[in-house]
Amino acid sequence: MEDREHLLKYTIPQLLYRRSLYSPDKVALREKDFGYWKSYTWKNYYSFVRKTGLGLEKIGIKKGDKIALIGDNIPEMLFMAIGIQSLGGISAGIYQTSLPDEIAGIIEYLDVTAVFCDNQEQVDKLVEIRSRIPGVKKVIYEDARGMRSYKSDKWFMNIKEIYELGDTAHKEDPDHFQSLVDQGKPDEVCHLCLTSGTTGLPKGAMMTHLNYVNMGVQITKVDPLEESDEYLSFLPFAWIGEQMNSFGVAMATGIAINFPESVETVMDDLKEIGPHFMFGAPRIYETIRSQIWLKIDESYWFNRLLYNYFIKTGEKAAQYRMTGRKMPAGLAFKSWLGKQMMFRPLVNQIGLLRLRRAYTGGAALGPELFTFYQAIGVNLKQIYGQTEITGIAYMHRDGDIRSNTVGKPLPGTECKISDSGEILSRSASVSPGYYKLPDKTEELLENGWLHSGDAGYLDENGHLIVIDRVSDVMYNNNGEMFSPMFLENRLKFSPYIKEAVIFGNNEDYVSTLVNIDPVVVGKWAEDRGVSFSTFMDLSAKPEVAELIQDQIALINAGAEQEHFKIRRFAILYKLLDMDDGELTKTGKIRRKFVLEKYQELYDALYDESIKDKKVKACFQYQDGQTAIVETQICFYTM
Template sequence: MESMDHLLQYTIPQLLRWRVRLSPSKVALREKAFGRWQPYTWEGYYTYVRRVALGLERIGLQREDKVALIGDNIPELFFMAIGTHAMGGITAGIYQTSLPEEIAGILEYLEVALVFCNDQEQVDKLVKIRDRIPNVRQVIYEDPRGMRDYGQDPWFMDIERLYALGEEALAADPERFDALIDQGRPDDICHLCLTSGTTGLPKGAMLSHRNYINMGVQITKVDPLAPTDEYLSFLPFAWIGEQMNCFGIAMATGITINFPESVETAMEDLKEIGPHFMFGAPRIYETIRSRIWLKIDESYWLNKRFYGFFIKVGEAAARYRMAGRAMPLGLRLLSWLGDTLVFRPLINQVGLLRLRRAYTGGAALGPELFTFYQAIGVNLKQIYGQTEIVGIAYMHRDGDIRPDTVGKPLPGTECKISDQGEILSRSASVTRGYFKLPDKTQELLENGWLHSGDAGYIDENGHLVVIDRVSDVMHNRDGEMFSPMFLENRLKFSPYIKEAVIFGDRQPFVSALINIDPVVVGKWAEDHGISYSTFMDLSAKPEVAILIRKEVETINANAEKPHFRIYRFALLYKLLDMDDGELTKTGKIRRKFVKEKYQELYEALYDPSVTEKTVDAHFQYQDGQTADVRTIIRFYTMEGMP
């Protein structure tokens, strides 16, 4: 494959211009709207970026001014992002689920001068906090529906007006846009990517054009992509996981980015696109697995029997494929038969038939889930990195997939383990530091080495094994170490368990608060004639507790060491939610927050005399309304508790 290292000399806008010269009429973006897919060629992409850049200059945006982007993944968001970069500005993505107070804090911290929103919902949030964000000089919106009341206020601007200003500027000076792009340098900061905030408020990692493009170039040295490949953009743009694909990989390889009609239709739109590669957090793959299991459960008895037989064949075949070893002839034939009769039709129904590779990152994925996907023919691989190194620094190679590791470093990435057991990385994708946080930057970087905050080690095969966050690794009362994340992933491999929070630091045993999966357990309840009304009601059913107890018993039976066993658990009356602060925007558990919020349940888990407890549950709905409900939580003790 021809080297792409020459792309490292470009900024993102310069690389876009290079793509236009290379293949102007090739489709770069595709958006589904009103049931139809609307394509944008590389030349069309460039035209809109030019309008934005020249329009922003006309309304007074200066080099290094900050532009915040809040909204669903749509082409206009990327026109705004790269248009800002072209005229020397710096962007920052904010999750569209963020509450007004969160947004106000971020806009203040990042000194944002202009905000782009995709619709009225996001604009209304800014209206609520307008008096707190005096630095914001302009709010640009894409969807004019519901915006009539704001039409006379100069603080707001329709993106069509921005485009018009850009066209006027182009007519006045046709050379201006190229001059702006030429001023950019690869090491200029172009984006402030907010960290996930597992340990506090988000921090803005300063990322350069070179940071993004280097990641895109290096990953394709391991897993080459063709310009004809398709990708579905359904992850939040504010997450580094989406930026690394749409800024780094797409610009480096020329693949087509597809935008679903909405977040709600993403899984259905995925079937229409049939992407060649995809990336998602573990929760995405857990959700898809649950859908697959439901399809099997709803199928004819013969299909269930076929699945039950061939999944064991698939698991055996997967172990050979993942290790890069040749399969025995008999297993190869059975594997082909299972793929043909069961698995290819099955994964075609969920839109994964054309996938050559699927990546997961952002949190650990249980080894069992890896084996499941490999068994059904989906080439799922783990990647590892963090916001501060553009998301990917380590990944599995085809034929060298070890489910208990995160693979080997990308080309150009160095790794070492500190004396304290912390994972350190160094590459051209490492951030310059945190915006306006010199003390945090000093803690993060040391002689070019990035401190991950994760504990791990390099195994005898050169693979990196991540144990847990350094701050999250626990020790029981006897000083024996265990990883709560590892045990949580074991629990979540059960189709009946959506989420779990493990406790046990300085305690005599491990305990857990468990969220059942409402879809799978709901279907199970219906099949067994168990009626229920709400998630709370379903979680409180004694039959459901028996079901989950059996899952915990299975996990305990396979525990490598006695202190890995879970001896007490309770079923939580509500799903853990990012809007309630229990999960980060990327779905990671905020363990300390959860423990403090459910302190009385935590204390009851460590008092074996408590079998049930009445609690007052407080709910806050998306429309802002709240409700208080009194419910009974039951606690279950496993056999053999110390």
């Protein structure tokens, strides 16, 4: 395998320049637009970054300035990010789902000079908050559709104008841009990455070139990648997981990054690309599994018979593959036969036939989901990290996959557990701290170790086991400790439960609010002749409550201790949503906010005399309008 340690002495723009010299005609980026895949070679890639960087310099952007990027993943997002990094400036990603007020607060905090948006939807948000962001000198957009009314306003600028300025500047001084790139240093801050923001306004983690490149180098020591490998970019660019691949892995390995036509077409575009590796949150893999189950359920009876037989065989074989043990010959043959007859065509249908490794992180994944993917031939593995360590610090190795752990430290990563049980890490991928927050930085990097805020321990095999956030660990009235995240994950291991919020701090028992999975439970209801009209209606069905009660009973039966058992539950009438403030942009529960919002439901969970309760449900639509609906919530005791 190629030794890539020497790459750590380069910045991201410098590595891009090297790629443009050594493999100029190889495809670096692809974008699907109007059904057609447009390709950029490494030479094209560098050319667009150069004209973007020089164009930005012409409009007054200089070393140390910040550009915020808001929009779906497109090549121009990378041109803009690496373009300003080439000048010694700093890029910053903002989630495209962010609301105007939130964007205003982030722009003010990060001292943003210019903003790049992909379309009118994002530009309109900035128009709404224009008076609150006086530091923004330019709003640059890519898609000109709907922008006619803004053309006379010099605050707005099409990216094509930036390109033209950059081309002219390059003709005037062909060596200038390269001299700017050469001045860059690996330890300079190049990007501000927003944290999850579970307790308020997100913090901007200062990420250096070295942070990203080191991550790309170290991860490929564990799982090698080739220049010919393909990656589908569908995670939000503002999330560290996407930057890790776009900046770090791509520059270290030379893989091709593919941009889907839209968020809605990701699964279809996935089939066309056939990526070699994939990274996503647990709910992505849960969704794919649900789709597979629906396909099988709607198939011919003979196909269902074959599937049910070979999935059991595959699960047995998976136990050997995951632990690296030699498989008995008979089982190996039946596993191979099942792969050829059933699983290879099935995996091909969803676009994962060429997939060598799939990674999941951000939350725990149920052991049966690991086994399911391994059984059908998808090498799914758990990773663990956080924004401040460039996304990944721990990862499963092939042949050493344990569903209750997040794997071992990456090469060059040190791990230790503090006296309070907190996970501490140290590596070249650790951020130098938070932008303009010295006190928070000091807490984060106390004594030179990155403090994760998570509680956990290393098992006898050197695998890390994550328990919960240190601050989220709860104690009942008897002083007995339990982990809400652990119980929530156990609940979400059920295919019928999409989300759950555990309560019980300073209470006599544990209770939960449950979100059913609308797809899986909807199909379950249809198969049993249970009619329903809306998600709210489905959630209120007594048959559904009985189904969820059975799922909780199974979890309670496996509880290690009595106080881990869930005594009361209710099914929530709406899905928890990030737009309603209930989830972070990365899908984590904002526990304090949820408790305050559903206080009356919480109170009813801890009053066993209450069997049902009328509540007013407030729904906010995409156009900003709200509607209040009265509904009946039932409370169940196990």
